[in-house]
Amino acid sequence: MPLLNFGQPTDGVIQIAFTCDDIHRAMADYTKRLNIGPWFLIEHFPLADFTYRGKPCDADLTIALGASGHMIFELIQQNNDAPSVYNERPNGFHHFALSCPDFDASVQFYKDLGYEQALYGVAGVGARAAYMDTTRTLGGMIELIEMVPTVEKLFTTIQLASVGWQGEDPVRTFG
Numbered sequence: 001m002p003l004l005n006f007g008q009p010t011d012g013v014i015q016i017a018f019t020c021d022d023i024h025r026a027m028a029d030y031t032k033r034l035n036i037g038p039w040f041l042i043e044h045f046p047l048a049d050f051t052y053r054g055k056p057c058d059a060d061l062t063i064a065l066g067a068s069g070h071m072i073f074e075l076i077q078q079n080n081d082a083p084s085v086y087n088e089r090p091n092g093f094h095h096f097a098l099s100c101p102d103f104d105a106s107v108q109f110y111k112d113l114g115y116e117q118a119l120y121g122v123a124g125v126g127a128r129a130a131y132m133d134t135t136r137t138l139g140g141m142i143e144l145i146e147m148v149p150t151v152e153k154l155f156t157t158i159q160l161a162s163v164g165w166q167g168e169d170p171v172r173t174f175g
Helices: 023-034 103-112 149-162
Strands: 013-019 039-042 047-052 061-068 071-078 092-100 117-123 128-132 141-146 171-173
Touching: 013 141, 023 039, 023 061, 023 071, 039 149, 061 149, 071 092, 071 149, 092 103, 103 117, 103 128, 103 141
Parallel strands: 013 071, 039 171, 092 141
Antiparallel strands: 013 092, 039 061, 047 117, 061 071, 117 128, 128 141
């Protein structure tokens, strides 16, 4: 099975995500209890063409990404009350993310299985993402992430920062 540069399969689970109401507290708790880190914080996460269940969405998000081994963990805090997938499942497990070498085929695969597309957006790094509502069978959603070179580089940077990390500079930002 081919692997991405950060050690996960090219078409497999690359991330586990949780929603929270206080991202700074959550980063500290996940670091202390699970040894995840360092965290890379992105405030007002940029998403273009952002839709929620087919309608335009203006949710304002802060996210943090950290690694434990080769697995990336994401924390998501919604900063406003806009309707969104994050308000549907606040404070806890939210979704698994899959790497998608063929994004359109992956979205169609889940639609053909009967799952609704709950979110769509284009991240600031130029990759498309869609959440498929698999809650009834998996206890959370699946995020399909278009695996373009900028996404692989981002996840690799996060994973490499965790190797040998001893707790210094626990929260970082991308500049």
